[in-house]
Amino acid sequence: MVRQVTWLCAILIVTQSGALLADNSLPNLEFNGFGTLGVVHSDEQNADFINDPFASQGAGYSHDWSAEVDSRLGLQATLHLTPKLSSVVQVVSEKRYDGSYAPEIEWANVQYDITPNLSFRVGRMVQSSFMASEHRKVNYATPWVRPPQEVYRLMPVANFDGVDMRYRYPVGETTNELQLNFGGGSVDYSTGSIDASDSWGVSHRTHWGDATLFASYGELKVSADELSQFFDVYRLFGLPGEQLASRYEVDGKRTSLLSLGLGYDPGSWFVMGEWARSSSPSLLGESEGAYMTLGYRVAEWTPYVGVARAKVTSNTSEPGLNAALYPSPFAEGAQLLNGMLNELLSSGIQQESITVGARWDFRPGMALTAQYDHIDMRSGTSGGLINQQPEFTPGGRINLFSLSLDFVF
Amino acid sequence: MLKRLTGSGISLLLGAMLSMTYHPASAEVLVVVSAEAPFTRLTSSDLRDVYLGRRTLIVNGAQVVPLDLTEGTAARSEFYTRYTGQTPAQIKAHWARQIFTGRGQPPQALANSRAVVERLVSDAKALGYIDPSFLDERLRVVTIE
Numbered sequence A: 001m002v003r004q005v006t007w008l009c010a011i012l013i014v015t016q017s018g019a020l021l022a023d024n025s026l027p028n029l030e031f032n033g034f035g036t037l038g039v040v041h042s043d044e045q046n047a048d049f050i051n052d053p054f055a056s057q058g059a060g061y062s063h064d065w066s067a068e069v070d071s072r073l074g075l076q077a078t079l080h081l082t083p084k085l086s087s088v089v090q091v092v093s094e095k096r097y098d099g100s101y102a103p104e105i106e107w108a109n110v111q112y113d114i115t116p117n118l119s120f121r122v123g124r125m126v127q128s129s130f131m132a133s134e135h136r137k138v139n140y141a142t143p144w145v146r147p148p149q150e151v152y153r154l155m156p157v158a159n160f161d162g163v164d165m166r167y168r169y170p171v172g173e174t175t176n177e178l179q180l181n182f183g184g185g186s187v188d189y190s191t192g193s194i195d196a197s198d199s200w201g202v203s204h205r206t207h208w209g210d211a212t213l214f215a216s217y218g219e220l221k222v223s224a225d226e227l228s229q230f231f232d233v234y235r236l237f238g239l240p241g242e243q244l245a246s247r248y249e250v251d252g253k254r255t256s257l258l259s260l261g262l263g264y265d266p267g268s269w270f271v272m273g274e275w276a277r278s279s280s281p282s283l284l285g286e287s288e289g290a291y292m293t294l295g296y297r298v299a300e301w302t303p304y305v306g307v308a309r310a311k312v313t314s315n316t317s318e319p320g321l322n323a324a325l326y327p328s329p330f331a332e333g334a335q336l337l338n339g340m341l342n343e344l345l346s347s348g349i350q351q352e353s354i355t356v357g358a359r360w361d362f363r364p365g366m367a368l369t370a371q372y373d374h375i376d377m378r379s380g381t382s383g384g385l386i387n388q389q390p391e392f393t394p395g396g397r398i399n400l401f402s403l404s405l406d407f408v409f
Numbered sequence B: 001m002l003k004r005l006t007g008s009g010i011s012l013l014l015g016a017m018l019s020m021t022y023h024p025a026s027a028e029v030l031v032v033v034s035a036e037a038p039f040t041r042l043t044s045s046d047l048r049d050v051y052l053g054r055r056t057l058i059v060n061g062a063q064v065v066p067l068d069l070t071e072g073t074a075a076r077s078e079f080y081t082r083y084t085g086q087t088p089a090q091i092k093a094h095w096a097r098q099i100f101t102g103r104g105q106p107p108q109a110l111a112n113s114r115a116v117v118e119r120l121v122s123d124a125k126a127l128g129y130i131d132p133s134f135l136d137e138r139l140r141v142v143t144i145e
Helices: A002-020 A225-248 A330-345 B002-022 B044-051 B074-084 B088-099 B113-122
Strands: A028-042 A072-080 A085-094 A104-115 A118-126 A159-171 A174-189 A192-208 A211-224 A254-264 A269-279 A286-296 A301-312 A351-363 A366-377 A397-408 B030-034 B065-069 B108-110 B126-130 B139-141
Touching (some): A192 A225, A211 A225, A225 A330, B030 B113, B044 B065, B044 B074, B065 B074, B074 B088, B074 B126, B108 B113, B113 B126, B113 B139
Parallel strands (some): B065 B108, B065 B126
Antiparallel strands (some): A028 A072, A028 A397, A072 A085, A104 A118, A118 A159, A174 A192, A192 A211, A211 A254, A254 A269, A269 A286, A301 A351, B030 B126, B030 B139
């Protein structure tokens, strides 16, 4: 419902704004773009390393060197209709879960500036859950080949259709930006979709000299068809099944996400770090992630190192139904369900990683980045790897080698 | 007229002195406004925030509009290195973060100092930086504190 109203408002504002034209340099249309041509190799050949959590293939098992994990192209049109009214549409083409490169709308909104410091937007936006969330696909604008997954994978739904408000205000030598948003979104993957509804978030960013401070908190309701069906089956097993379903079902429960970040960049070097925690009284459980990246700039070169860590702080196993209490074939069914439940509970990312890389800004608007990641997965976990083959052993270590050409225009 | 010439003479001298005091190595850019502009001083953090699009500066009810030089010019590199501590590549990445998150576009870029001077003279709200050899009596050097 929110989405329909949102789109209606956006269309109305655009179609009714013709009368407001005043400045003769307006309307003004600008085109910008960004992209990445990247390849990544994983030395784990029995599973796929991915960046987009909904991808169907990645590097390792499906491809020795994969160009699908990081490559993408984004195009943006920015229309200034009046000094106060503007619109941004951004489409991004990258490898989708269905194997195609069909472009998706990343941003499509209408912005109205009540004052130069206070603006409202309606349409499609990206949540500012983490420090680099909103530009996470613009690799040129971040130090790494891809944002540290230990933090950025905590919240897979990034787009939302709704409204947001941004307020910029200076205090002394600091400049600040407060952002509030409300809406909902959804993502499709190969066997279903995940919907986020009633999502709201607040984020705050302060620039103080060379320092940046960031904080964000948000809540959303997540639902997934596949999970609903899974718990419906549990409910067939009487009271114990009902209890398990109500404890672990995802539908109708609120997930919260808290994140804190800081950066310091005096020019010749920089450090940035984030910590985040997601929490849900459901199967999704509670997870924490953090990273820190340190870089040094020498002419066109920026070598950097990073460490990151992710862990699940809620239970990752569950005894489930007591199969002995049920006659065949319910006993076998109970065991099957318990197995699936435990697999889901233990699928959260739990790992530590070390990243070493170097970026070369070889010409304006273009950079080449080489990155090495060493990921140490906690015992029994699979670090978010997909397409796990029977030979795959969880809890191991993997090495990634990435090369990425990033550009903006 | 005489007063204005004296005024700009003083600000010229002041600008020269300041650039010698603070930046003895290379005085290659001057931050300037129209002689009619309502301000002649800026803090270095205001200057940086205005050029990075983080702050809207309003003087006497008018919004200060920063003007840029096109990428690749020596004066531009000099300006950003000195007043933001960032290289042109870092500035490019900064604007990529702004543009692709709908936070706005970089300041309008003009081809050379002459074009900046012409714009400043016709727009008292504009703020620019130029090669010192283009300074004339129609402009005032902005003191960066």
